[in-house]
Amino acid sequence: MRDGLRRWALVWSLVGCAGLALAPWYAASDGAGPGKLQLLVPGLALLAALALRNLPLRLGRATLGLRLMVLGGGSFIYIAAQGFAIGGQPGMGLGAAVVATSLVMLFALGLAARGFFKGDAFVAGAVVVVAVLVVFFTLYPVARILLSAVQGSDGAVSGRALAERLFAAKIWRLDCLTGGRSCGVGWNTLVLALLTATTTTALGLAFALVVTRTGFKAKRLLRVLTVLPIITPPFVIGLGLILIFGRSGLVNQLMEWAFAVPPSRWIYGLPGVWLAQTLSFTPVAFLVLIGVVEGVSPSLEEASQTLRADRWQTFSRVSLPLMLPGLANAFLVGFIESIADFGNPIVLGGNFGVLSTEAFFSIVGAQLDQGRAASLGVLLLVLALGAFFVQRRVVGRKVYTAISGKGDGGRPAPLPPFVRRLAFGVALPWTMLTLSIYGMALAGGFVETWGRDYTPTLRHYAKAFSVEWGGTGIIWSGSAWRSFWTTLELASIAAPLTAALGILTAYLLVRQRFAGRAAFEFATMLSFAIPGTVIGVSYILAFNVPPIELTGTGIILIVCFVFRNMPVGLRAGVAAMSQIDGSLDEASRTLGGRSFVTLRRVILPLLRPAVVAALVYSFVRAMTTVSAVIFLVSADYDMATTYIIHRVLNGDYGVAIAYSSVLIVLMLAAIGLIQLLVGERRLRRGAPALEALPTGPIA
Amino acid sequence: MTDRRAARIELSGVTKQYGAVTAVRDVSFTIAAGSLVTLLGPSGCGKTTTLRLIAGLETVTSGRIMIGGDDVTALGATDRNVSMVFQSYALFPHMSVLDNVAYGPRVGGRSRRQAAESAREALAGVGLAELADRLPSELSGGQQQRVAIARALVLEPRVLLFDEPLSNLDARLRRQMREEIRALQQRLGITVVYVTHDQEEALGVSDRIIVMNHAVVAQEGPPRDLYESPDDVFVAGFMGETNRVKGVLWRLDERTGRLTIGGLTRTVPHRGLADGTVDVAIRPEAILIVDGQPTGGALRGTVSQAAYLGSRMEYSIASEIGELFVTSPAVDAPLAPGAPVALTLASHGITLIRP
Known part of the structure; x- marks a missing residue:
């Protein structure tokens, strides 16, 4: 079996040769072939790797490994260097991709042969492939956006260009305080994020207390509300708010009719965006805080009570301080969500610009200033990463609640009456508001024109999704079908890739020990913290030009989905895998199962809930995301969300709402289908174990 | 395979x-x-x-x-x-x-x-x-x-x-x-x-x-x-309960020596130790509680704690050579704390400990 390594070296050499010979090296269709010199090195390397096969058994493993590493790694670097160095050549094509992949695999096999990764070829290959992918599709674009931000208009690198852009008056002016028009987008973003983080944390805590510490009956309803934002396209809440509070919304009409108050526009701007973000992100804060509140050990509260503290003293001196780190975490999550948010500000912002929308308008608007977009992106990135690191430190520090561990008996102390009334007083009206907004958003699709003509109609659905029978079969004549099918197709391709990459990475991080593991973990988690807008801008900057030219294709959207959503699968996988005792792996190993067999037969079946979660999440996120995608769509590849955004920006709310409703129904169906396909994990008869969806920063 | x-x-x-x-x-x-x-x-x-x-x-x-x-x-x-x-x-x-x-x-x-x-x-x-x-x-x-x-x-x-x-x-x-x-x-x-x-x-x-x-x-x-x-x-303590006391060794031949503990004398393997004061490990069951006045000398002590464990009694006994932990199969005749006892040693379960 120890010759498996040589066999795989042979397989990958052959794959590389096939790619070199059969597939076009360049993506361009005009038939321009590469120069001979460019193919010579990888070609020779592959042939040499093939030849290694023929002098096998005399050759020690270490020597074999060294040769594979030099051949694979050397020519991979050669290809990459040549791609970046030589201007004017077309983007790399399928052939180059296949050859590069096989070279990377040969390099990984070389590492394994030299005893890295405990000599495990599968682990070596997986680590190297994930690392290369992360470098190309996360680190490289981020490096590009940083570079663009420091490049002046003449292309030269200068700190002044960066400083000018970062501290531009437009970003940091304070006119609104002195009665001027508006403040800079930097201040807008910060103020909005602080407000949103405060309100989502407060509301999340109120909900968490109601659910865990009172005899509230409709707990399941609240749980459902927490799933809603996950399957909601990001502007549904904005649309719902417009229908209620907008100029021709219900409230304004009522006020005008009853009191002759002229309609107000207050919803467009900071108050509206704040309200929309609070509605959108409260469920996330709730999910963070429910774990925190449940983690406060009842026995500590009972101890406090036996020491003659009353309810209020127990709550304020024991329970609340124990929850503090969790509250800080929820606050930071809300902060990160807010600055990364794109959908709400673009729908409701009006003149109130934030960094993410400004970056968008710098690229698509009349300005077409990529450098400005890049520097706004960098600013956004700095804020997001700053908050992310603070959050990791808060969470990383031992949270008090973890100390007492589990298996703690006792009943949680009832809330003090004042706190109880406050929690209910906040949570219940808020629930009603959320429900009515979703209700409005759904109802809005079925009336002629909201605010003017409430005649029931299916006109909007017909416009978007009409189907005709033509001579040759079905004609998808509705205006939305094109983006609908594209979205469905790309999401269906991206979801399994995302889940596979996430779970594989989780396996490597949890189950394998290797040099550079910490850096590996850091890089994979990093893409989690990068706001979608930054990803969008950086992908345009990085993949608009050779050697990797992807803009305008579906591939760039898929790549974007995979690397944006992979950390969710990763987290689900890490959490689930940490629950699986390592002795199961070891048992498999002593019984003759190698790492791949162990992964497939023991770990994956036990990870089914995490696999379902990763699949569902990546599918749903691919269908609902807008912030990064809006930069990357093209005429051929329009997505549902960008289609809806454009309808909204044109004031065509009916179609936008109809489409959103269809998406929500579609996603519910998809979730059901995925659960059916992947199946349940059966550890006990009659008790299927299905864990909840993971949640995380949504942008 | x-x-x-x-x-x-x-x-x-x-x-x-x-x-x-x-x-x-x-x-x-x-x-x-x-x-x-x-x-x-x-x-x-x-x-x-x-x-x-x-x-x-x-x-x-x-x-x-x-x-x-x-x-x-x-x-x-x-x-x-x-x-x-x-x-x-x-x-x-x-x-x-x-x-x-x-x-x-x-x-x-x-x-x-x-x-x-x-x-x-x-x-x-x-x-x-x-x-x-x-x-x-x-x-x-x-x-x-x-x-x-x-x-x-x-x-x-x-x-x-x-x-x-x-x-x-x-x-x-x-x-x-x-x-x-x-x-x-x-x-x-x-x-x-x-x-x-x-x-x-x-x-x-x-x-x-x-x-x-x-x-x-x-x-x-x-x-x-x-x-x-x-x-x-370490091994003595880990393999079971043990009493550590001091004794005096006097080598008799290549293998054995005479060990004196308190007023009692036993012949034990000397394990290469030199004559003089040595560390001794005694298993609790090797200390015997005797009735009346035994012949050949005895250690005097007083029961300080007693516990009934079903199949045996466990005693802590304050003796002239220190606090001893003793087990006894005589569950029918338990001794109460404070009772004076006479102790002697069995012929096994006594080992010299290398320093």
Whole structure:
């Protein structure tokens, strides 16, 4: 079996040769072939790797490994260097991709042969492939956006260009305080994020207390509300708010009719965006805080009570301080969500610009200033990463609640009456508001024109999704079908890739020990913290030009989905895998199962809930995301969300709402289908174990 | 793969380091083919690490491991033909009992039918043939243990390793499983290495015991030797309750010496110690409580605490040579605290301790 390594070296050499010979090296269709010199090195390397096969058994493993590493790694670097160095050549094509992949695999096999990764070829290959992918599709674009931000208009690198852009008056002016028009987008973003983080944390805590510490009956309803934002396209809440509070919304009409108050526009701007973000992100804060509140050990509260503290003293001196780190975490999550948010500000912002929308308008608007977009992106990135690191430190520090561990008996102390009334007083009206907004958003699709003509109609659905029978079969004549099918197709391709990459990475991080593991973990988690807008801008900057030219294709959207959503699968996988005792792996190993067999037969079946979660999440996120995608769509590849955004920006709310409703129904169906396909994990008869969806920063 | 003969295990100079921590330091020992040897020691002494090194789940930092005459130092667990029964049993929770046992043959490349067949055979061997279709969660602790053993045995390994196999069972089941494991080992004649921290378990099951402490081997030998003539204070204390007192040694010949403790004299192996004051370890059952005035002298003492444990009495006795811990089978005539007693020494269970 120890010759498996040589066999795989042979397989990958052959794959590389096939790619070199059969597939076009360049993506361009005009038939321009590469120069001979460019193919010579990888070609020779592959042939040499093939030849290694023929002098096998005399050759020690270490020597074999060294040769594979030099051949694979050397020519991979050669290809990459040549791609970046030589201007004017077309983007790399399928052939180059296949050859590069096989070279990377040969390099990984070389590492394994030299005893890295405990000599495990599968682990070596997986680590190297994930690392290369992360470098190309996360680190490289981020490096590009940083570079663009420091490049002046003449292309030269200068700190002044960066400083000018970062501290531009437009970003940091304070006119609104002195009665001027508006403040800079930097201040807008910060103020909005602080407000949103405060309100989502407060509301999340109120909900968490109601659910865990009172005899509230409709707990399941609240749980459902927490799933809603996950399957909601990001502007549904904005649309719902417009229908209620907008100029021709219900409230304004009522006020005008009853009191002759002229309609107000207050919803467009900071108050509206704040309200929309609070509605959108409260469920996330709730999910963070429910774990925190449940983690406060009842026995500590009972101890406090036996020491003659009353309810209020127990709550304020024991329970609340124990929850503090969790509250800080929820606050930071809300902060990160807010600055990364794109959908709400673009729908409701009006003149109130934030960094993410400004970056968008710098690229698509009349300005077409990529450098400005890049520097706004960098600013956004700095804020997001700053908050992310603070959050990791808060969470990383031992949270008090973890100390007492589990298996703690006792009943949680009832809330003090004042706190109880406050929690209910906040949570219940808020629930009603959320429900009515979703209700409005759904109802809005079925009336002629909201605010003017409430005649029931299916006109909007017909416009978007009409189907005709033509001579040759079905004609998808509705205006939305094109983006609908594209979205469905790309999401269906991206979801399994995302889940596979996430779970594989989780396996490597949890189950394998290797040099550079910490850096590996850091890089994979990093893409989690990068706001979608930054990803969008950086992908345009990085993949608009050779050697990797992807803009305008579906591939760039898929790549974007995979690397944006992979950390969710990763987290689900890490959490689930940490629950699986390592002795199961070891048992498999002593019984003759190698790492791949162990992964497939023991770990994956036990990870089914995490696999379902990763699949569902990546599918749903691919269908609902807008912030990064809006930069990357093209005429051929329009997505549902960008289609809806454009309808909204044109004031065509009916179609936008109809489409959103269809998406929500579609996603519910998809979730059901995925659960059916992947199946349940059966550890006990009659008790299927299905864990909840993971949640995380949504942008 | 199907080499049925038991294999000899040989560790020479094995060291395992995790960063700055040395878990196993320069350990060498040989385990004879077909014997059952226990690695015994307190938690953190390196016994489990040693077992995992034999299994191939950890790789040595330095040293050499031979199994059945082959150098396996560089091989991983998958290639060693060694099976292990884990402390947690590590049964795959998503597979039926039969699938668990058939896992080894399956991933080893045998057909589904063949694998199931040998799995059924192995299950029958541990008396669980009729539970083949259950899930592990539907079995009792003892049954899970048997499944784990069947799963380990189905590959007909040359060496079988047990990591604290009884620690998750309740006391009653423990003795039964211990006897089953011993009987199985005797029947199959395989080499078994068995890790435990329970000295009674080790005494009851082993051909030989290797006591480890602080990452090194403290003493190695047959159970009786370790109990009755421990080399040092640690082994003496770890192998059972012990009283440490001072005595005076006077060598008589090549092997024995006269040991005087208080007013009592016994002839014991001198173990190479010089004449003069020596440390002595006395097992609690070797101190006898005598009625009336014994001939040949006695130690005087007073009972300070007494406990009734069903099969025996436990006393703390303040004596002229110090506080003594004494057990007595005389449960019918318990002594109350404060009662004066006369003590004498048995002829066994008294050992000189090397400094």
